[in-house]
Amino acid sequence: MTEHSVVGLPHTVRDTSDHLNTIGEELAKYYFTREEDDTLKKALDRLVKNAKQSPEARAIVVSGESGAGKSTLLGRAFRKHPAFPNFEDEGCQLLSVQVPSPCTLEELGREICEAAGYPFLGNSRSASVWRAVRNQLKAEGIRYLHLDEVQNLTETVDKNEGKKVRNTLRAMLIRKKHPVALVLSGPPVIVEFLRQDNQIRRRSEFVAIESLRQDDGEILVDTIKALAEEAGVGTEAHLAMDTVPRLMHAALRQFGTAVDIARCAILAAAGSRYRAEGEIAAEPCLTGAHFANEFAIRTGNAGFANPFVTPDWQALDCSLVQVTKIDGLASPSDGEDDGSKPIRRRRKGARQ
Structure with a gap:
């Protein structure tokens, strides 16, 4: 168990519940950094520098599939950036708004x-x-505006309305009296929509959150082992060879989704330590069954349509069996000051 591991064992059913809640809270504090963290930080640095030096604002467009971890990535980047020390509080010059669905x-x-x-x-x-x-x-002195889930605005508009949307966003950037820099996030489809306006394209920096590649399995293995150690849970020897490839497939190769499924499976494994009679079993072990159960809870698919159960899992189209939206790992309250535990995640072969 790590230096910050949850210690002490419960003695009653209520204690057990409280203990598992504590473990869940500890697991949620972990943040796994990725290459995109550095990319986004540098983009924000340039955005802020431009806002101080230029009469016109610029934009950052962050794109990635659902479950890639965009909201977590952006939330942490905003909280850690020195230009936004009081992010989400009154007086901050950055305002973050989630675009409702549907939206005009x-x-x-x-x-x-x-x-x-x-x-x-x-x-x-x-x-x-x-x-x-x-x-x-x-x-309010707001110089930066983040719009999340921009596709809720762009996907249903016709050609004329789409032009109005782009004109409105462009006007925010070039307004002489009070230009407002934009951070726009959503799935990859928003990139094509925004690039139809030459001025928006010219004033924007595009940051793409990549899907997991086949050789990213090692990253997930390290991630799962770190979370399991925090929860006092062991892992199976075939985690890397069998469970993680199935997890990547089940999560549609989205890192945020994969981590969230793993976190919930680990919490379920931690709960198996406590038997109904109140007895405490030996150190529990995270197994494929915990992942299968978590996938079943989320999608209702416990049998042949469950990639952690079926032998022919590679032929299974998980985009068709995920009947409920699986979001990325909940954003931590952030920062080492409040107990979050950043862990460096690098793609294999990335420069140090």
Whole structure:
């Protein structure tokens, strides 16, 4: 067990529940850094530097499939950046807004106004709403705006509405009185949508969150072993050869999803230490069955459509059997100051 491992064993059913909750909280504090952390930090550095030196703002477009870990990556980058020391508190010059689903341009404007502390109750015309957005952002000193899940706005618009969306975003960047830098995140489809505007494309930096590759299995093995050690759980010898390849397939090769499934499977394994009679068993071991059960809980697929059960798992299209959305690992409250435990994750062959 690591230096920060959960210690002490419970004596009652209630103690058991509390103990498992504590383990879950400890596991959620882990953050596994990746190459994209450095890429995004440098992009934010350039965004902030430009905001201080140029009369026009720029944008960062962060794209990745669902479950890639975009929200966790961005949340941690915002909290750790010196330009946003009070992120998510009043007075921060960065405002983060999740685009509701479904969403129109007018509805997004109202959402931003409310997030900025000014619920818009006036004329419902889009132009009026966005005038209020610009005025409120200026009044609050907000110079950076993060819009998450941008596809909720872009996927349902026709050609004319799409042009209005791009015009509105571009206007935020080039407005003379109070330009606002943008961080836009969502699946890869938003990249094609935004690149249709030459000015947005020219003023944007694009950061792609890659899916796991076949040779990233070693990364997941190290990740799972670190989490299991924290929870006081052992791992099987064939973790790398059998379970992890199935996990990558089950998670659609998305790192955030894979880590979240593993974290929940480890917590279930930790719970198996405590028998119904209140007896404490020997150190539990994380097995493929724990992963299979977690996948079944999320999707309802416990048999032939479960990649941790079926022998022919490589032929299984997990995008068709995941009936519930699997999100990335919950964002930690961040920073070593509050107990988060960053672990360096490098792709095989990456430069040191």
